[in-house]
Amino acid sequence: MAQRQGPGSPLGSLVAIGVVVGVGAAAFAYTAGWLSPQRLTPERMVAALGAPMPADLGHRRNHAKGLCFTGWFQANGNGVALSRAALFVAGSYPVVGRFNLGTPNPDAKDASARVRGLSIQIKPPGGQEWRSGMINAPFFPVSTPQDFYQLLTASGSKDPGAMPGFVAAHPGFVKFGAWAQTGPWTGSYAEERYNGLNAFRFVDASGAVHPVRWSMLPAAAPVSVDPATLDAGGPDLLEQDITKRVQAGPVRWTLQVTLADASDQTADPSEPWPDGRRTVDVGTLLVDQVQAEADGPCRDVNYDPTVLPDGIAVGDDPFPAARSAAYAVSFDRRTAEAADYPRTAPAPAPAPAPAQSGAETPAQGNKP
Numbered sequence: 001m002a003q004r005q006g007p008g009s010p011l012g013s014l015v016a017i018g019v020v021v022g023v024g025a026a027a028f029a030y031t032a033g034w035l036s037p038q039r040l041t042p043e044r045m046v047a048a049l050g051a052p053m054p055a056d057l058g059h060r061r062n063h064a065k066g067l068c069f070t071g072w073f074q075a076n077g078n079g080v081a082l083s084r085a086a087l088f089v090a091g092s093y094p095v096v097g098r099f100n101l102g103t104p105n106p107d108a109k110d111a112s113a114r115v116r117g118l119s120i121q122i123k124p125p126g127g128q129e130w131r132s133g134m135i136n137a138p139f140f141p142v143s144t145p146q147d148f149y150q151l152l153t154a155s156g157s158k159d160p161g162a163m164p165g166f167v168a169a170h171p172g173f174v175k176f177g178a179w180a181q182t183g184p185w186t187g188s189y190a191e192e193r194y195n196g197l198n199a200f201r202f203v204d205a206s207g208a209v210h211p212v213r214w215s216m217l218p219a220a221a222p223v224s225v226d227p228a229t230l231d232a233g234g235p236d237l238l239e240q241d242i243t244k245r246v247q248a249g250p251v252r253w254t255l256q257v258t259l260a261d262a263s264d265q266t267a268d269p270s271e272p273w274p275d276g277r278r279t280v281d282v283g284t285l286l287v288d289q290v291q292a293e294a295d296g297p298c299r300d301v302n303y304d305p306t307v308l309p310d311g312i313a314v315g316d317d318p319f320p321a322a323r324s325a326a327y328a329v330s331f332d333r334r335t336a337e338a339a340d341y342p343r344t345a346p347a348p349a350p351a352p353a354p355a356q357s358g359a360e361t362p363a364q365g366n367k368p
Contacts, residue, residue, distance in 0.1 A: 040149055042325040046333075048152035049104050058341025059106045061330040063117050066100035067239050068296025071250065071287040073122045079282030082210050082257060083202035085311030086124040088282055093124045095285065098298040099189045099242060102135065110238040111230035114180050118194040118216055118253075119303040120285065128309035131301075133323075134194035134216060138183075140269035141176035145322040172270055184224040187233070189242045190251045191222040198305065198320050199266035201313045202257070211260035211315060213273070216253035216285060220245075246290050253285040267316045295345045302331040 049062045056064060072092045079088030087093055101108060102115030119133040142148050147170060154166035167173050186192055194216040202210040230237060245251050259278045260266055293299050306314060306324040314320045334341070 040146065042329040045145075045149055045152070045326050046329045048149060048156060055104070055333075056106050057337040058334055058339070060334060062104050063100040063102055064104050064106040065108050065110075065113070066098045066117075066293050066298070067242065068291045068293050068298035069095075069097045069099065069242075069246070069287045070289045070291075070297060071095045071097070071285065073120075073255070073283055073285055075283040076281070078280050079202075079257065080205075082204055082212070082259075082280060082282075083311040084205045085130065085202075085309045086126055086128065087122050087130055087309060088311075089124070091124075093122050095123075095287075096121045096297045096301055097285075097287070098293070098301070098303070099238070099290075101238075107235075109231065109235040111227060111233070116189060116192055116194075116238070118189070118192070119298070119301075121298075121301055121303065124309070129307060130309050130312065131303050131305060131307040132196055132214075133303045133305060134196045134214075136192045136194055137176070137197070138179060138195060139176065139272045140197045140319075141173050142170060143172065143268045143270045145318055176270070184222065185227055185230060186222050187225045187230060187237065187241065188220065188223075188245070189238050190220045190245050191218050193217055193222075194253070197269040198317045199260065199269075199315050200308075200317075200320070201315045203311050203313060209313075211264070211266045212257050213260075214255060214257045217256050219252040219254070243290050246287055250286045250288045252287070254281050255283050255285060256281050267318070269317060269319055294341065295343050299343075300335070302327050304328070 046061050055061060060066075071094075073087060073095050074092050075088050075090050077088070077090035079085070082088070097118065097120040100117040100119065101110065101113035102117060103113045116136045117133060118135075119131075121129060121131045123129045142151055151166060151170075151173070154162040157163070167177075196214045199211050199213050202212050204210065234240070242251070257280045258273065259280070260273060261277060264273045264277070265271060291297070304324045304327050305320045308314070
């Protein structure tokens with residue numbers, strides 16, 4: 001397998017981070033009326049992700065290194081006031097998820113990826129489901145799918161002036177670079193806050209619409225570590241750490257929803273909303289099993305952010321639909337290449353639903 005170049009200069013580090021950042025999965029591209037052969041297609045976007053290195057067959061085209069988990073979303077009932085989605089009714093609902101690193105290399109050292117991700121698939125009763133991908137960055141590096149493609153193209157170019165030219169034309173990228181260089185690192189997936197950077201619309205029982213973003217807040221206290229310490233911990237430090245933690249007991253995050261103010265824009269994931277916006281804690285993600293992806297339940301899940309239950313809808317942010325188009329290309333390619341990423345064992349039986357604090361019993365039909 002070809003080896004990928006590690007980060008070098010500060011600009012090189014920012015380029016690598018910009019290339020791999022993504023909300024739990026593959027790439028972005030225009031959809032609907034924006035696509036044209038002369039402009040941008042999902043195929044071109046996916047091809048740009050790992051360039052100039054060849055794709056690792058059978059793997060996701062981005063966020064390629066990952067670890068499956070299963071667990072439960074324990075809704076506390078607070079979300080019912082914001083959304084009629086069944087998963088917000090108090091109860092415990094099965095989750096298939098994936099911890100992942102923002103890199104197209106499934107063999108990358110854990111310390112080499114600045115961006116870490118958490119993807120979830122929640123299945124309440126009734127046949128609907130919610131899929132979401134979140135990352136530890138507080139905002140996205142660029143404003144539009146076209147800008148992201150330009151970032152990929154510049155970072156993969158052999159022209160030494162390509163990336164500086166991109167930064168000069170997209171000064172907002174500097175803000176992301178500052179986070180990448182100065183933001184804290186942790187030594188565990190369990191200590192990260194994961195943010196859904198795209199705005200969606202919650203629709204309540206009355207039909208009222210609430211523009212929102214959401215985050216997973218860790219129960220574990222974050223402990224800052226030096227990147228060099230992470231690097232010395234071995235290539236699979238994060239996977240080993242989360243495995244040990246889950247073996248010792250369930251690992252938890254609080255799902256917190258942030259509501260937009262009337263003055264907040266909802267189309268640009270590179271612009272965070274101001275502090276002080278109303279937040280609502282709607283439940284707890286509980287992770288009680290982890291498994292290597294090769295044989296794990298997340299392997300064949302496409303964490304398409306437009307797979308939404310009634311009560312959650314896309315808004316005017318173009319990225320969810322764009323991601324959906326590119327994810328489909330990545331999914332089709334990696335499933336066709338399954339022989340290049342062989343399974344080795346059957347998946348384990350799921351654990352029983354845990355008792356939920358403050359609730360009488362899990363809702364009927366919630367067990368997998």
